Amino acid sequence: MKAAVVVFPGSNCDHDIHHVLNEVAGVPAEYVWHGESSLAGYDAAVLPGGFSYGDYLRCGAIARFSPIMPEVERLAREGRPVLGICNGFQVLTECHLLPGALLRNRKLKFLCQDVHLRVEPSASLYAAKYRKGEVLRIPIAHMDGNYFCDPDTLRELEEGKRVVFRYVRPDGTREDGDGTANPNGALASIAGIMNKEGNVLGMMPHPERVSEAALGGTDGRRLFQALKKFLEGRA
């Protein structure tokens, strides 16, 4: 069992994910430079947060053309876990492994703060260790996290139960639109979605930042533990 942490020029949460996978969740993980052209031997890929290529064009737009990306797509096709967090989510939408796009935050400011997430009734492998409807406290840190897609796509996502996490108030209720519970203004309060098959997850919040009690929260840890369990099951 081995996971790849894909490093793009400008990735900056690569070390954080590497640390959590190896030291906290017990998933052996290695860095893979974006210029490599093979992920042979890896059972999962994580696209970390950061600012690939400075996010100078659109977030994730340039990273999508990296030599490693066909291999990430191959893993996704083969049903292996592909997880994109923050900038990683943006890359996954740019390369169409996930639908929609991430627009600039509604208030046009970078936001680094805790949000509350509700675990939606999806069949995501990543949510296997959460209770449906459970409310998690996980931080966001982004400028462009305002999820958008067209009405048909939204219907598909909702009907296919592909919304994995939603921004909610601390009591678990939704507050779509401009409320403080949905700080970036995401459509339908969407914080994380998966592909049809459920092996590709993109999410804006950073579970790796709340996986150790010393950092003030552990709500993110079970996501990585679920990933480990899944990988063990396949091994």
Added chain:
Amino acid sequence: MTDALRPGTLPDARSFGLKEEEFDRIVARLGRTPNLTELGIFAVLWSEHCSYKSSRIHLKKLPTKGKRVLQGPGENAGVVDIGQGLCVVFKMESHNHPSFIEPFQGAATGVGGILRDVFTMGARPIACLDSLRFGAPDAPRMQYLVDGVVAGIGFYGNCFGVPTVGGETTFFEAYNENILVNAFTLGLARHEDLFFGRASGAGNPVYYVGSKTGKDGIHGATMASEEFSDATEEKRPTVQVGDPFTEKLLLEALLELMKTDAIEGIQDMGAAGLTSSSFEMAGRAGTGMRLDLDQVPLRETGMTPYEIMLSESQERMLLVARHGHDATIARIFHKWGLDASLIGEVTGDGRMVCTWKGKTVVDLPIAPLAQDAPLYDRPRRRPSYLRKVTVEADAKADSADLGGDLLDLLEHPNFASKRWVWRQYDHQVRTNTVIGPGLDAALLRVKGTRMGVAMTSDVNPLYCYLDPREGTRFAVAEAARNLACVGAQGIGVTDCLNFGNPEKPEVMWQFKEAVEGMASALKAFKIPVVSGNVSLYNDTEGRSIWPTPTVAMVGLVKDMRRVPERELPEGARVLLAGDGEVRLAGSQYLYHKGTLVGRLPKLDLKMERKLQKFLLKGYAKRALRFAHDVSEGGLAAALAEVALFAGMGFDGSVPGGDPVLQCFGEGGGRALVVGEEEALAALARALDLPLRPLGVLGGEAFRLSTGGAPLETTLDALQRRFEGGFKKAMRA
């Protein structure tokens, strides 16, 4: 610049900011007239910004030595040992004038510069602080400046991937036309991985790495050495655009290269670009350098040697390599998509020789430039305003509504929560942040150890205005106290001394007082200064800013299992530890009522040391759960902040006496603590430290009984005013 090689004249020298006697001195030293390029080199190296010609004789008084000091002032950044083979590398730098001209890019490139200072030494940056002084919120352009500066700091730090974990943000009219942006970075390294800015070893190749050189930023260093006027605004195109993405690549490329054996020495091209880096590196090593300016990667065509030498384009470094590593250097920089060009070699003759298009365009001895710059003992005079404001009797104030006064104070943007600011900063990336913005000091874990590193930046401009010496001592004491409140022992300081025009005797007096104040307090705490920055000429149209010696202090926590708790239980008792003279002079309370006069309270350094020992031992013995410094806003504000932290009301009392003085008077030597009372009492007795209960956390009401009418309000009102104040002032 039509002819960079024609002989420089006195008018040229003047237009570069040199004085007539300095020009004469240059001609005498060289025994000839320098050409225009050479004159430009002298001008920047002898500018206040680069040469410290007005400040050096005073800076010598600062303590810079200590058991832990691995590198004191004089390098790109200071280095302090934290044990287990690790060290912290840190420095603070100002970017005041650029930020006033173009707040977003000015602040952003300020962060970029200080990051380079730290990682050029081989340390990966792990945290930033930003200390910001703005003018009155309703002053012209101020909203725009605040917006731009905060967004710019966030832009650079967030993209680079370093958490901005703390800082200061205050608003005083004295900064209406000259805001202060002081940026601090701390990096972590292993001892054996440190690099220095030395060009050792004649014959070693000299490389230029990073971004290409453009015409941007020419004159940056001289601009930082001049008063502000409309004429300076004309030099606007000197503003640079930051490229944090390229800097992040530069960091990763360098850290990768540093693991090989290729580097002899390396330095950031900061102010005065290629000039200062080459002269300083050769100067420190006692060598010389030969540079071929045709090999410098250029972004624009038609650049003159003058422009190449003085450009302040960002994200560049000068690297002295060891022989035989050219292929490694080329491979690593190519991997990261950066330029690395061989532009010269180290020589043994103590000269800087630059060629361009086959001609020698610069031929200067290094010593007179790098080490032998002018040194001034400028005249000083006690400012006359002090006669008016230094009255012996403490200003009195009556209050009809203490609760209302507290709410007004908490709502003022100097006081209110700075969440609006730090929410725009990624303060968690790299997953080390144990305490981020919002408490007395920030605290980061050091992965792979039990240790933690804490940091804070402090200075109270009101205090420094009334008494620069005592005010600076208070800044040092507050910084050390803030660290102790999170369980950290101060181990080193970097400072940023922001003052007005040093050619004004009044400013020079303030400067000397502040430096001597800082020196005496640091000696008492046995904490050395390991790096710092002087920013003079913070004058606009003849008006000087208030003396603002920002103190950034770094502390060490040996065991991260002994740090403040994140939650306080209902019913927890809050105690006041320590004691000290309390006055209204220089207090936020009186300032907001429109009065700024009086004599500062006395700072009792013995009490400070006892209090800090109490806090540190309290955590170590697990007797202490939480501590909060009592400073600006006095006891009432500090208690309100504890209530806000706990999310509970409070019922208690302040010591008897004049109610306003007891609630809002300020002074040193005090902290609020929550913990195991018996153990704390025993510890206080052993240290002979006053410790008394003030009241209990809980409920919705916030109530303090005083010698007169009580202070009464509610937790809800405190929250609304404290959380809403900043946005209200910023109309954001």
Added chain:
Amino acid sequence: MQLKVQVFLKAAVLDPQGKAVLGSLHSMGFTEVGDVRVGKVFSIQVPDGDPETVKLRVEQMAAKLLCNPVIEEFAILP
């Protein structure tokens, strides 16, 4: 020669930047402004050549990289 590619958010996509600029313009007294949309513009330098061929190439650049068709549309100007 130089071509410009303008990229705007599609009409159906909310443009908060445009809204913010509109608000500022109004408060500065430019009350006649009805709407503002903010987009990106790329100035692209390419060797001189047959205008149609060059335009085709630039169109490819826009479609592949400069514009995200999920949210944006582009136009090429001389």
Added chain:
Amino acid sequence: MQLKVQVFLKAAVLDPQGKAVLGSLHSMGFTEVGDVRVGKVFSIQVPDGDPETVKLRVEQMAAKLLCNPVIEEFAILP
């Protein structure tokens, strides 16, 4: 009517965005591209009126708000 204001960084100012896009175009095979500069474009809707007067107003908007003259310059397109 609708006017467009294009804002670019001045030529002497580093354009990191342009640099990143250029690099990406090159690696995608658009090697003929010599340079890319990235700017902003504002599409501004104003009531119909005398073209000269309208242009003047929009010029004021650009000078006062849309363009930061310290580092940028603007052009107005119909």
